[in-house]
Structures are given as C-alpha cells and as structure tokens.
Amino acid sequence: MADTKPLPSTVTVGLARTRLEVREFFREREALIFTFFFPIIFLGIFSAVFGNTDFDGVNAATYFTPGMIASGIFLSSFQSLAISIALERDEGLLKRLRGTPMPPQAYFIGKIGQVLITSILQIALLLAISGLLLGVDLPTEPDRWLNFVWIFILGTASGSVLGIAFSVVPKSGKAASAVITPVVLLLQFMSGVYFVYSSLPGWMRNVAAVFPLKWLAQGMRSVFLPDGFELTEPAKSWQLGTGAIVLSIWLVVGLLLAQRVFRWTRRDAG
C-alpha cells in the first residue's frame, strides 16, 4: 500500500481554518461594515447627537461605550456566525467541507477563533476611539478588567454557540440577513444598548432580562461606568452574579441546541 502518513491534527486544521475565516471576514465589505464597524459608527453618532447631554455626570460617549462593546460582542459572535453559516450551508460550502477529511471540530475552531480575533480587535479599536477621541475615562482598576475578561468570554461563547444553532432558522441563504438582523436589532433596543436601560418600560426590561444581551450590556456598564452608577440600574445593583448565571445557562442551552440542530446539508437534502 501507499505510505500511511498521519492525518493532519484537528488543531492544525482548526488553526488553518481560523486563518482562512479571519481573512474572509476582513476581505468582505458587508460583514466588515455591519459587524465590525457598526458599534463604532453608532458610538460616533451618539456622542455627536448627545454631545451636550449629561448622563448623571458622564458624557454620552462614556455612557454608551459599554453598550456598544456588548453590542459588538453580540454582533461579532451571534449575528456574524448565524448569517455566515446559514449562507455556507445553503450554498453548499458546508457540504463540500463534509466531503473532505477536515475534522468537523476544526470548522468550529475556525469560526470561534475568527469571532475571538475580530471581536478583540473591534473592542480595542472601540476603546481606543473612546479614550483618545471621545474623552472617555477608561478604568484602571485590575478587578474591573478582570470582570471585563470573564464577561467578554461568557458573552462571546454564548453568542457563538447560539449563532451556530440559530443558523438553521433561515430557510435560505438569501433570507439569512433578513431573518437574523431584525432579531439582533430588536434585542439591542430592548437590552438598553441604544437607550438608558432604566428608562425602558418595565415589561420590555422583563423580556430583555430573559436574553443574554441585557446581561452582557449590564456587565459592561459595571466595568466602564464610575462607582455609584449601579444605583441608576432598576435593581440598584450590577447583579454580576445573576448575569453570570444567565449567560452560563444560555451557553449550555446553546451548546446543546447547536449539537442537536447543526447540519452540513440543506434541510431539503433528505
């Protein structure tokens, strides 16, 4: 028989897929604008519109930076994965990949690796613009940054697995953006990304509290707003413990759902 060289390892192929995914992401203009630059553009607009408005002692950019970071994490993970995977399934890319010896896990390593890299770059850019151009005082205390890290990781992880699971919802690749973008937009409005959360009606806050984005945004507010701002929250507290629990539940639910519903071929493929 021919020589029996070993198959490339899952990690090797996973890293190769990450490189490919990151390259694809930054070369595609649409994803770049609607996922990568969207929160940055919005932060710029908000700080221009509310330039003279005082938010309990901080300027608009300071007040909206945490919401935009939360939003960025959710867009980069949930929205970007749900749309791109729906398209890749509909157009047969997933089917082709399944026909190669690529380990299935490598595909997900590539997707999640791409989410991590792009969202870290996105947040770095957002913070640089906030701090240098918009006069936001970025925190210096290590425990705040420690909170930032776990909130970021939990938010990215739950957004990613939910995005993978949600990618089966659109009936076609063409419908993917139209189905997924409004869901994300609605969640953003209800979760206090674009408004002062405590000014939203109670019923809306109750609905938002079921979903991960509200907890992601609230967690990010705890990192970036000055001490004492927890009293402006409806609960008079950052509720970081509850946030951690809700995000973890979504992570587990998303993981189980993704494993159950993910498929390499279209629904009509029998």
Added chain:
Amino acid sequence: MENDNAVRVRGLVKRYPDKVAVDGVDLDIHRGEVFALLGPNGAGKTTTTEILEGYRRADDGEVSVLGTDPAQGDRSWRARLGIVLQTSRDEAESTVSELVNHYAGYYPNPRDPDEVIAAVGLEEKRKTRPRKLSGGQRRRLDVALGVVGNPELLFLDEPTTGFDPEARRQFWTLIEELRTEGTTILLTTHYLDEAEHLADRVGVIADGRMIEIGTPETLGGRGARTARVSWADADGPHELRTDQPTAEVAALMARFGGEVPELEVRRPSLEDIYLDLIGKANAAETAAVTMEAGAL
C-alpha cells in the same frame, strides 16, 4: 488487500416519503476505470452517488467504497476520496492559490498545490478570487479542490454543465490525464458525447433501477448497433438495416454501376441508444403501474 473494485453495490435501496428513489441497484466500478452514470433527472443518479459519498444513508443493500461502508466512513477514508459536487460555493474572498493550498492541508498526502493549479489550467488566475472567474474556470477550481488530496476515487457530478465546446474539450483532457495517473472516476453527466469520449463503461439508471451497464461501444446490445444504409433512386429514398453494411454497399454499387445516389451508412450514436433504453424503461414502467394510474 481490497478487491479490484473501488465501488461495490448490491441491492441498494433508498426510500423517501413520497417515492422509492433507488430500487435495488447493483454496481461495480473497477479500479482505474472511468465509469459514467447516465439517466434522466430524478432517476436516482444523485441519490446513488450521494450514498457512495457518505452524504446519505442507504435503507437497504450492501455498499462498499474503497473497502468501507460509506455510512461508517471516517477521516482516513474521506482522505482517499475526491468529491466534485454539482454546485458549491467557494470561500469567496480567498484566491485560487490560497484555496488550493488550504484544502491541501486537510489531507495526509496531498499533491503539490502549484502543480494542481497548473494541471487545471488556472496558473494565470492564481491570485484571482473565485467570483471573478468564468463558469468554466470555477469548475476547474472545483476539480482542483477535489483532486488536491490525491484521491484514489474521484466523484464528478455533471462537471461540464454550462461549458462552451472548447472549455469542455480542455476539461476532457484534464480528466484523461487523471485517468492515466490511475485515478478511478465516477462521472455523472447529461452529455452523451462526454460519456462516450471519457468513459470505459457506462451505466444507465432509470426509475431507481440500473437498466444496463456496458462499454460505450456495446451498450444496448448488438441489435441496437445495426447499421442503417440509405440511398435514393427514381422511386425516392430507401433505407435498410443490416449487419453487413459493406456487402450491401458493394451490392448497391454493382446495381448502380458506380456512384450510389445519396448513399449514407449510419450507426446509432450512444445518444440514440440511450434514448431508446430510457424509452423502453418508461414504457415498461407505464405498463407495470397501469393498476395505480396517476402514480406517474
């Protein structure tokens, strides 16, 4: 050692809720041959190949591809296959060279990506992204991605649909080169001339059944090959079917004392024979299901 057959299928059955797509197909594909699977749309070609490729599960029957049941196929089994699907999207923002190199990284023993790009004639397009390629060039990229892993068995699903005649000829040369290197190829196509040109053997599938397997020269049996000799005289055109066309022509020559008016000797093309086979299968099917009228 595995046997000489790259593919061995016995009594393959696949049922869908509304119909039986594959109804007892037997098939052997020898190592190193090009086998063309022909049949009308909906005849069971795609279902059969997708079962061989491991995309679908058989409901009944035995299937062995490179000695393995595709339903149990693991990564090392997939590493020995190359699959060129009918339609598939590429990672649209990567160049030809980036894609071929990336896919090579999935396999333990890949071909040299640059050689593969040259073999499919895309050297000039190495730095081009797929969406800037013509239809024919894209298809050649599909083939490049299918063969870069150095497969023992290559599936080609309607590889030249939408090609202009020149692109098709170039593509055929590529397939012939792969065959010369010893790759076993299962080709599905709607183009009978393509099957005639490329295939060592041809299988015709209709209504989920393999109705005939043979070389392009013998398909349909000897009767189907009967030559037709036609000519014209004062009474008008004549045609006769014969196994000895040379003798007939000699006799006509003697009768006319030289040139025979409008003389033509024809043998049916593979396409004529194929249409004949499909027509017979349809007629048999119609007869068999008259009891359940409306099923068609």
